[in-house]
Amino acid sequence: MGVPSAQADARRSQGAPSRRAVSQFGAVRMSRLLLLVLLLMPAPALAGAKAQIAALAPSALVLVMDADGNELVAQNADAPFVPASVTKIVTAWLALEVLGADYRFQTRFYLDNNRVLYVRGGGDPFLISEELALLAPALVTAAGKAPLTGIVLDASYYPSDLRIPGIEDTAEAYDALNSALAVNFNTIHAVRNGSKVSSAEAQTPITPLAISQFRARGPNGRGRISLAQDPVVSLRYSGELLAAFIQRAGGSVTGKIATGSVPEGLAPVYVHRQSRSLSEILRGVLVGSNNYIANQIFLETGGHRQGGPVSLAKSLSVANEMLGQHNLAGAIQLEEGSGLSRGNRFTARGLARLLHLFAPHADLLVRGKGGSLYKTGTLDGIRTLAGYADTAKHGRVRFVIALRSNDGAMRFQLLRAIQSKL
Numbered sequence: 001m002g003v004p005s006a007q008a009d010a011r012r013s014q015g016a017p018s019r020r021a022v023s024q025f026g027a028v029r030m031s032r033l034l035l036l037v038l039l040l041m042p043a044p045a046l047a048g049a050k051a052q053i054a055a056l057a058p059s060a061l062v063l064v065m066d067a068d069g070n071e072l073v074a075q076n077a078d079a080p081f082v083p084a085s086v087t088k089i090v091t092a093w094l095a096l097e098v099l100g101a102d103y104r105f106q107t108r109f110y111l112d113n114n115r116v117l118y119v120r121g122g123g124d125p126f127l128i129s130e131e132l133a134l135l136a137p138a139l140v141t142a143a144g145k146a147p148l149t150g151i152v153l154d155a156s157y158y159p160s161d162l163r164i165p166g167i168e169d170t171a172e173a174y175d176a177l178n179s180a181l182a183v184n185f186n187t188i189h190a191v192r193n194g195s196k197v198s199s200a201e202a203q204t205p206i207t208p209l210a211i212s213q214f215r216a217r218g219p220n221g222r223g224r225i226s227l228a229q230d231p232v233v234s235l236r237y238s239g240e241l242l243a244a245f246i247q248r249a250g251g252s253v254t255g256k257i258a259t260g261s262v263p264e265g266l267a268p269v270y271v272h273r274q275s276r277s278l279s280e281i282l283r284g285v286l287v288g289s290n291n292y293i294a295n296q297i298f299l300e301t302g303g304h305r306q307g308g309p310v311s312l313a314k315s316l317s318v319a320n321e322m323l324g325q326h327n328l329a330g331a332i333q334l335e336e337g338s339g340l341s342r343g344n345r346f347t348a349r350g351l352a353r354l355l356h357l358f359a360p361h362a363d364l365l366v367r368g369k370g371g372s373l374y375k376t377g378t379l380d381g382i383r384t385l386a387g388y389a390d391t392a393k394h395g396r397v398r399f400v401i402a403l404r405s406n407d408g409a410m411r412f413q414l415l416r417a418i419q420s421k422l
Contacts (some may be wrong), residue, residue: 026219052417053264055419059403061403070078078348082344085376086386089365092348093357095297104276105124105273105300108376114149126284135245138343140274149255150254150255151257160204167295179235187225190206213227237335243257282361282364298315302317348400372389383410392422397422
């Protein structure tokens with residue numbers, strides 16, 4: 001064929017398009033339609049994750065959010081759930097916001113003219129044997145080595161009728177009574193062989209009260225019992241153990257151990273600041289899941305913000321205020337700070353938003369395989385898991401898993417599906 005004439009070109013440009021132009025236009029339109037269809041379809045990775053999670057546990061609550069708040073997986077995510085010990089993430093966040101990471105609990109010591117030592121508890125949750133070994137030499141130096149004629153224990157910072165929902169009247173260590181002045185998490189760790197009782201810890205002297213309590217309520221062999229029965233018994237044990245450490249430090253106590261109040265106008269002779277910062281204590285709480293420590297910290301948030309004595313009502317008021325500032329008051333409903341109460345109720349989206357707030361402190365959580373950071377929760381018929389997971393396509397994601405079962409392994413299978421499929 002020859003070269004098209006100018007007349008033919010003019011008709012082509014002013015009239016109907018050529019077959020080639022029609023073909024190109026159709027291809028563009030088709031590609032756009034195909035792109036739209038692909039965008040509307042779930043991505044293979046998301047579809048794979050959702051399918052595997054549904055196959056593993058179709059009744060489980062699972063929510064996964066990326067860093068921008070996009071929901072990557074949302075299975076049964078609308079119903080409130082019982083968080084169990086996942087509650088401790090909320091308690092940790094509240095404490096860091098209200099008290100600060102470097103906060104130190106304090107215990108005050110006073111000495112009157114008759115050399116009676118008064119001890120005012122400040123709710124220190126980590127007043128353990130190792131801490132008593134640190135404070136006793138400083139206390140003896142401050143008070144002098146002359147015999148103390150008695151010890152009076154002042155636990156008035158906590159009300160005597162304080163009761164935490166979920167804590168039962170048992171000898172189990174997780175049911176330990178919260179107190180302004182308690183040692184070794186308000187528990188006794190000992191070994192009983194018949195009527196003979198000895199300490200289960202080299203760092204902890206055995207005391208007369210520890211022996212009698214363990215004989216009455218402890219197992220045969222090694223075990224730990226709580227002092228949840230009677231606050232007076234708990235305080236007396238604290239006094240006996242303190243006296244034993246004072247003696248180890250070169251001092252002595254010749255008089256009786258009693259409970260009472262610090263006299264008005266008496267200045268402290270020594271103030272002990274807990275050697276562990278709040279962030280260090282919280283790491284232990286989130287890894288070891290100690291209920292006693294969690295509620296001591298939760299109670300301190302209320303006492304610190306609203307003044308002593310502490311109360312559950314004050315701490316719940318502070319918690320609701322803080323959560324309300326982030327529009328989370330309805331999504332995270334607390335009865336106490338450890339997760340023992342089944343009255344605690346969270347929504348998955350509420351907890352996921354709080355995990356976003358807690359992200360700067362994520363390293364306080366348990367570190368699992370594949371870089372995951374998480375907290376578990378366990379009650380009878382309840383298994384929960386929440387935290388952060390690293391994924392190939394979506395980077396670090398926040399996840400919430402809750403099952404109404406006793407299958408603790410399943411929550412980790414779901415976590416592995418999130419890590420491998422997203």
